[in-house]
Amino acid sequence: MSTYTPGQPVTAIVQRIEIHKLRQGDNLILGFSIGGGIDQDPGQNPFSGDKTDKGIYVTRITPGGPAHEAGLRMGDKIMQVNGWDMTMVTHDQARKTLTKKNEDTVRLLVTRKSLEDAVKNSMGTYPRQ
Amino acid sequence: MQSPTVMEAEDEVLQVLEVCEAIEEVKELIVTNLEEDWHTNSPPVESSAPGSKLSQDDNWGETTTAVTGTSEHSLSQEDIVRITKDLEDSVGLDCRRYFTLTLAVILGLLVFLTPLAFLVLPHLLWPEKLQSCGTACEGLFISVAFKLLILLLAVWALFFRPPRAGLPRVFVFRALLAVLVLLFVVSYWLFYGVRILDSQDENYQGIVQYAVSLVDALLFIHYLAIVLLELRQLQPCFSVCVTRSTDGEIRHYNLGQLSIQRAALAILEHYYCDFPVHNPALLSASKSRAAKHLAGLKVYNVDGEFPAAPAEGPGNNAAAGLAHSQSRAMIAAAARRRDTSHNELYYEEAEHERRVRKRKARLVVAVEEAFTHIKRLQEEEQKKAPGDVMDPREAAQAIFPSMARALQKYLRTTKQQHCHSMESIQQHLAFCITNNMTPKAFLESYLAPGPTLQYSRDHWLARQWTLISEASVTSGLKDGSIFLLKCVDFSLVVTTKKIPYIQMSEEYIDPKSHKFVLRLQSETSV
Numbered sequence: 001m002s003t004y005t006p007g008q009p010v011t012a013i014v015q016r017i018e019i020h021k022l023r024q025g026d027n028l029i030l031g032f033s034i035g036g037g038i039d040q041d042p043g044q045n046p047f048s049g050d051k052t053d054k055g056i057y058v059t060r061i062t063p064g065g066p067a068h069e070a071g072l073r074m075g076d077k078i079m080q081v082n083g084w085d086m087t088m089v090t091h092d093q094a095r096k097t098l099t100k101k102n103e104d105t106v107r108l109l110v111t112r113k114s115l116e117d118a119v120k121n122s123m124g125t126y127p128r129q
Numbered sequence: 130m131q132s133p134t135v136m137e138a139e140d141e142v143l144q145v146l147e148v149c150e151a152i153e154e155v156k157e158l159i160v161t162n163l164e165e166d167w168h169t170n171s172p173p174v175e176s177s178a179p180g181s182k183l184s185q186d187d188n189w190g191e192t193t194t195a196v197t198g199t200s201e202h203s204l205s206q207e208d209i210v211r212i213t214k215d216l217e218d219s220v221g222l223d224c225r226r227y228f229t230l231t232l233a234v235i236l237g238l239l240v241f242l243t244p245l246a247f248l249v250l251p252h253l254l255w256p257e258k259l260q261s262c263g264t265a266c267e268g269l270f271i272s273v274a275f276k277l278l279i280l281l282l283a284v285w286a287l288f289f290r291p292p293r294a295g296l297p298r299v300f301v302f303r304a305l306l307a308v309l310v311l312l313f314v315v316s317y318w319l320f321y322g323v324r325i326l327d328s329q330d331e332n333y334q335g336i337v338q339y340a341v342s343l344v345d346a347l348l349f350i351h352y353l354a355i356v357l358l359e360l361r362q363l364q365p366c367f368s369v370c371v372t373r374s375t376d377g378e379i380r381h382y383n384l385g386q387l388s389i390q391r392a393a394l395a396i397l398e399h400y401y402c403d404f405p406v407h408n409p410a411l412l413s414a415s416k417s418r419a420a421k422h423l424a425g426l427k428v429y430n431v432d433g434e435f436p437a438a439p440a441e442g443p444g445n446n447a448a449a450g451l452a453h454s455q456s457r458a459m460i461a462a463a464a465r466r467r468d469t470s471h472n473e474l475y476y477e478e479a480e481h482e483r484r485v486r487k488r489k490a491r492l493v494v495a496v497e498e499a500f501t502h503i504k505r506l507q508e509e510e511q512k513k514a515p516g517d518v519m520d521p522r523e524a525a526q527a528i529f530p531s532m533a534r535a536l537q538k539y540l541r542t543t544k545q546q547h548c549h550s551m552e553s554i555q556q557h558l559a560f561c562i563t564n565n566m567t568p569k570a571f572l573e574s575y576l577a578p579g580p581t582l583q584y585s586r587d588h589w590l591a592r593q594w595t596l597i598s599e600a601s602v603t604s605g606l607k608d609g610s611i612f613l614l615k616c617v618d619f620s621l622v623v624t625t626k627k628i629p630y631i632q633m634s635e636e637y638i639d640p641k642s643h644k645f646v647l648r649l650q651s652e653t654s655v
Binding site for chain 1: 651652653654655
C-alpha cells in the first residue's frame with residue numbers, strides 16, 4: 001500500500017471486487033466487518049503498514065459469506081465503494097455507504113500489500129519499454 | 130525657560146476663558162428650564178384662564194433673575210439652596226449632639242465611680258467597726274483595679290470614636306444598652322444602700338467581693354455591646370442595589386442585618402468611594418431632547434367646551450375627562466408622527482465620540498512631551514547644580530502652559546471643566562512630579578470621571594442627605610424594602626433583596642481515579 005503524503009494524489013494498485021448482497025430476513029448483509037475511519041485511532045489498526053493511515057480496512061470476513069466468495073480478504077483497504085471515496089471518511093459514513101438499502105451489489109476498489117508486490121515482481125522481470 | 134511675565138499673561142487668559150465658560154453653562158441651564166416650564170404649561174393653558182398665564186410669567190421671572198453673574202463670584206441657585214440649608218440645620222444638630230454627649234459622659238462617670246465608691250464608703254462611714262482586710266481581700270483589690278482598667282480601655286475603644294454622621298432617629302441598640310447599664314447600676318446601688326449602708330455591715334471582704342461582681346457584670350455588658358453594635362451586622366444577609374436617579378449608575382453591595390438608617394449610612398459611605406462624580410452637564414442633552422418632543426404638538430379644542438377650572442374634586446368630571454382625552458390624543462399623535470430624532474442622536478453621538486478621541490490623542494501627546502522637559506536631579510548632582518534648580522511646584526508651573534490648552538479643550542469636550550480648577554491641576558501635576566509618576570498616571574484622573582472623593586471639597590455638594598422611607602427608619606432591613614436617599618441634585622434609590630440560603634453538597638474525587646485510554650477502533654459488521 002502506498003503511503004499518503006498530504007497534498008499529493010494517492011496512488012495505489014487496486015483490485016475490483018463486486019459483492020452481491022445476501023438477504024437475511026429484513027437485512028442485506030455483505031459478510032465482513034470494517035474498521036478505521038478519520039474519527040478513529042489509527043495506531044490500533046493491525047493491518048495498516050503506516051500507523052497514521054486512517055482509511056477503512058477489512059477486519060473480519062465471514063467464511064462462506066458474499067464478501068469471501070467475491071474475493072475480499074482480511075486486511076484489505078477499501079479505497080472506493082460504488083464510486084464513493086473511502087480514504088477520507090468517518091467510520092459511520094463508511095458503514096452507511098456500504099449498507100444502502102436500495103443497492104443490491106457493491107463494487108469495491110480494494111488494495112493490499114500483495115498486489116503491489118505482485119506488480120513489482122512482474123515489472124522487475126521485464127524491462128520497461 | 131519662559132520669562133515670568135509671559136507665563137502670567139497666559140495664566141490670566143486661561144482664567145478668563147474658564148469664567149466665561151462657567152457663565153455660558155449656567156445660562157444654558159436656565160434656558161432649558163424655561164423651555165420645560167413653558168411646554169408643560171401649554172396644553173391646558175390653551176383655552177383661556179389668565180391665572181395660568183400669570184403662573185407662566187411668574188416662572189419666567191423667577192428663573193431669569195436667579196443669576197446674572199458677570200463677575201467671578203456668581204452663585205448658581207444650587208449654591209444658594211445649599212448654603213441656607215447648612216445654616217438652618219447646623220444649629221439643631223449641635224444641640225442634639227451635645228445632649229447625647231453629656232448623657233454619655235454622666236453614665237460613664239457613674240459606671241466607673243460606683244465600684245470605687247462601694248470600696249471607699251465603708252472606710253469613711255464606719256471605719257472602727259470594719260474588719261481588717263486580709264490577704265484574699267487585698268488580692269481582690271488588684272483584681273478590681275485591673276478589671277476597671279480593662280473596662281476603661283474597652284469603653285474607650287468602642288465608644289470614644291468621633292461620630293461619623295447624625296442619623297434622623299435615635300440609635301436603638303445604644304439606647305437600649307444605656308438603659309440596661311443604668312438599671313443595672315441603680316439596682317446595685319439600691320442593694321448596697323439597703324443591705325450594707327443601712328445595716329453598716331462589718332464584713333469588708335464581702336463588700337469587696339460585691340464590688341468585684343459589679344465590675345465583672347459591667348464587663349459582660351460591654352461584651353453584649355460589642356456583639357450587638359459591631360458583630361451582628363458583619364455577616365452579609367442582604368444584597369442592596371443602589372441606583373442614582375439622574376444617570377442610572379448602579380452598584381450592588383452586601384450588608385448585614387441593620388436598621389434602615391444604619392444601612393443608609395453604610396451605603397452613603399460606599400457612594401463616595403464607588404460612584405463616579407455627579408456631573409449635571411451631561412444631562413442637558415436629554416433634557417433638550419425631551420423639550421423638543423413636547424414642543425411639536427399643540428392641542429386645539431374644536432368642540433367648543435372650555436374647562437373653566439382645574440380638574441379637582443369629584444364634581445369636575447367633565448373637565449377631568451377632557452384633559453384626559455387631550456393627553457391621550459397627544460400621545461397618539463406623537464406615536465404616529467415620523468420622528469427622526471433617533472437619527473440625530475446617533476450621528477451626534479458618533480461625532481462626539483470622534484471628537485473626544487481626537488482631543489484625547491492630542492492631550493496625551495502634549496502631556497508626554499511636557500514631561501520630557503524636566504528631569505529629576507540626583508543627590509550628587511544637586512550639590513554641583515548649575516543654578517536654576519526648581520522645587521516641584523515651580524517645575525509644575527514651568528511645564529503646565531505647554532499642556533494647558535490641550536487639557537482644557539479635552540475637559541470642555543467631556544464637560545468636566547467645572548470639576549477641575551487650574552490650581553487643582555497644577556497641584557496634581559506637582560504631586561505627580563514629586564512621586565515620579567508617568568504622564569499616563571497624571572492623566573488618568575482627567576480621562577474618566579472618578580469617585581466623588583477625588584475632587585475638591587466643594588464638589589461634595591451634598592453633605593445633607595434626606596432619608597425617605599415608607600417603613601420606620603429604625604426598623605430592620607427586610608427583603609423587598611425600598612427607600613430613597615435624597616440630596617439637592619439627585620437621589621439614590623435603594624432596593625433590598627435577601628441573600629438566599631445556599632445548600633452546598635460535597636463530592637469526593639479520588640486523585641487516583643483520573644485514568645485515560647485511547648479510543649478503540651470500532652468495528653462494524655456490514
